[in-house]
Amino acid sequence: MRLIDADAAKVELLRMVGDIHGWGEFFDGIRSGYQSAADRLDTMPTVEERKHGHWEGGGAYYCSNCNAYAATDVFGGGLDITEQHYCYNCGAIMDGDEE
Structure with missing residues (x-):
């Protein structure tokens, strides 16, 4: 696209x-x-520009854009934060840039 x-x-x-x-x-x-x-x-339909953010906190990480917590596994344990490149809630790209 x-x-x-x-x-x-x-x-x-x-x-x-x-x-x-x-x-x-x-x-x-x-x-x-x-x-x-x-x-x-x-x-014509429009596409929103993708937001950027980063994971904040320690242990329980949350999105700097929407404050949603990072995804966890099925047992409630945290997934590796370095492998979560997008916020599952708002879709922000977790690249550390704030736009």
Whole structure:
């Protein structure tokens, strides 16, 4: 998956509409297609940017972003914190960067 800037894509599609020179149904259809694509960008679903955080605490680690405790095994013991690269609750990337 590639994330794109939908606003920039819309500007580019509308620019392309203006660049189509010619008359007749064929060119009107092309212009209409680009215009429809530009309008459709406003209704497309969006993806949230991924949050970043780190594990805090000692023994019982918790997410710096949402305060959820790190995952445990089925017996209630803690899993190795170095192997938990994401918060299971909020999805934050546990890379130590705070954004």
